[in-house]
Amino acid sequence: MSLTKVVKHPWQIGSLLIVAIMLAPILALMLTALESSEGIFAQLADTVLVTYISNSLLMLFGVCALSLLIGLPLAWLVAMCQFPGKRFFSWALVLPLAMPAYIVAYIYSDFFDYAGPVQIWLRDIFGWQHADEYWFFDIRSIPGACVVLALVLYPYVYLFLRSAFSQNNLGQIQASRLLGDSPWQSFWRISVPQTRGIIVASLALVGMETLADFATMHYFAINTMTTAVYDTWLGYYSLPAAAKLSILMLAMIFLLLAIEKRQRINKQNYAHNDNFNTREMYHLTGWRAGLATGFATLVIFAGFILPMLVLCGFIVDYHDQVWNQDFITYGSKSLIIALLAATCCVFIAMVINFGLRQSQQNTSLNQHWTQQFPGQFASMGYALPGTVLAIGVIIPMTSIELWSNEILEQWFGWQPGLFLTGTTFAIIFAYVVRFCAIPIGSVQESMHKISPHLDQASRSMGRGFTSTAFRIHVPLLKRILLTSGLLVFIESMKELPAALLLRPFGFETLATYVYQYVSDEQLEQASLAALSIVILGLVPLLIVNRMSQQSVRHAKSTNNERASPTNDVAAQ
């Protein structure tokens, strides 16, 4: 089958165009990677590269495994069980998402360090004099970093899986129970396989975030592939070598995702009408209830309450230095930029997924590579370290700027100057490239569940694809579009490296303001600004949470009324 035959539908063409624009930074890095890097690689390979790679892999698997270990049971407990405090936990468990990882990392590494308050306190109590006299875990280690990162990233797994479990096909679970499965067995045999796609989608976000992270690893003094990227670039001044390493990392991630996708092909599971769990399946009592409540409490305490307490402690200690009269300006700039980025991301996710849908409908081929690739490629930016992505954004943009200045000068004698990189456009673009993966992935998962029969029905009534998309798909996807948009919003509020490097003069966000102190290891001085980031992120987060719960209730109630079979799709 030739390419032209597959790529002929307007939405698909639109999505390809978007991907082309979104890929520009990555292509620019690829071109840079082709330049010579003068033996730096050989040097690295001879000395530290193996350790860097194995550290990266350990972090990747460690954080993913821990996020799953925390997020999956909690999601299942909240969706399927009744236990003390469940109503509170169901929303409180998403709170850590509002904490920027670099702030939690700073707080934890400082708090549990040998010279930190916890160990000092222990030494005071027990009269120990030296590190040799007692054992205490080393917070600045791979396990330490894994735990801390998992504590801020698990909410992705939790949030996505909670609604997925709520929509688990209850009939199948009941059937498996009737056939003699224990609750555990039915969990493994029914619930987990049904949500596999969502588990992978959420873990992909967690994994990419982990690989791209630099600030957190830096506090924990862990050298990973990202360290190597920075070393080669800032140490050896070789951007080509740094670009090579970044591309290598991207290729690894792309490969992992492709393998997973391949395994999942043709296992699509369109949601069907039947029984949603209108009530909790299990009522936990005794030690089981205690365990559930205890686990959830521990996670919230470690992921949110403790860091918040430390931040508030800093604010009290340094109360005369933390206020800055420009906070409101910084905050409103953060808000506007994040809002614009979120809107663009949602729009792009719609175009790309409609393109995919349209191509799938119109071809007999269900899985042609050209269909999948817009979504996959457009999601790649998430795995790039922020500063590297920023450089990737600068390269093509400045080329366009120089070129258009030349042309406009020739034709009109007018030079607009840096109309892209000299403005906030560059930051918004970088955010979109970086965070688009969130709505693209989650919309795709939801889209899968909209039965093609609906499209066929709509078409048989004379509606074209676009009309079907707006009358059927958009209403069904409304919640997921809003939810994922808000997640992008929260991430953009916290984002740092790209904003730092790409901002025009006179542009400061809360995150960039905090960073000038954090980079000098004086978070104390910026603790109030850091707290503001968290609080500004809490509002949309609680809306996300509410919506994802409402959608489940909505699905349940409509289901009870035997209404349209597809209302359920809107969730997650």
Next chain:
Amino acid sequence: MKKIILTVTLLASTFGAFAEQVNIYSYRQPFLIEPILEKFTEKTGIKTNIVFAKSGLVERLQREGKFSPADIVLTSNFASLLQLEDAGLTQKIQSDEINQNIPAQFRDDNWVALTKRARAIYSAKTLGDKSDINYEDLASEDYNGQICTRSGKHPYNLGLVSSMIAHHGEAKTLAWLTGVKDNLARRPQGNDRAQVKAIKEGLCTISLGNSYYLGKMLTDENQKVWADAVNINFPNQNNRGTHVNVSGVVLTKYSKNQQSALALIEFLTQDTAQSMYASVNYEYPVKEGVELSDLVASWGEFKVDGIAIREAAKYRSDALRLLDQVKFDL
């Protein structure tokens, strides 16, 4: 939607419309230099704008080419000064006043150093007088398990290792690095301040750190106890002198506000700014005869390693390679 983007874009781009201003790309945290810049604006009426980042400003400047809005770049170490010069992003700084203010060792055609930051050795007070310590001693078995430091690849440590190569050659430096690594009490982590904190808590007795951190700690109520646990020592006083790094400034090749930019650079080399660097940031002024703050003066005078800045910087990538070779940070 489009309207919003347009408005934001316009707002951002019209920002460059003020008559007298200097646009600064800065590798130094704005809160460190703002008091000095405010003085400058007060005196001259020229406004200053800062974009601060820890990395990538050179690349940004390079890509922006002749359209770059930046007039000057402030750096926190000499390697960045030379990188900017070598990349052809600078222009000659021509000013008799600057030539008078700054000793020749600390300026070149294309850059001017503004402050000196000595790479000091902090020692626990319990060790007694260590004022005769040398960098070379850090590899001695006497300090087994006693040394704390930040990452070897941090520009300040990299500068020190480069200067070791310049003085002793690669083979000896490699042996020295191996010795220092063996003496480390823990994997390199944290910043210079965190090492002093570790001394206070008894994890180690010796640490490498820039001199100004001591001033910062002494003036922070919560951190004073850390600083009180250590003595500051300026190494190699009986021989070549203490390694100093410099913070500095360049004038960008395509500066649009050259006059104002030059005025700012000149101001930064004058007594007012130079003494503020000492009183606000506890750094050493480059201009001779500038009065030190009492605190900085109390650390005493010291002999500075006279090796030319460019000479030491030559060995930067060799230093990196050696650090990787001994797996200093791992």
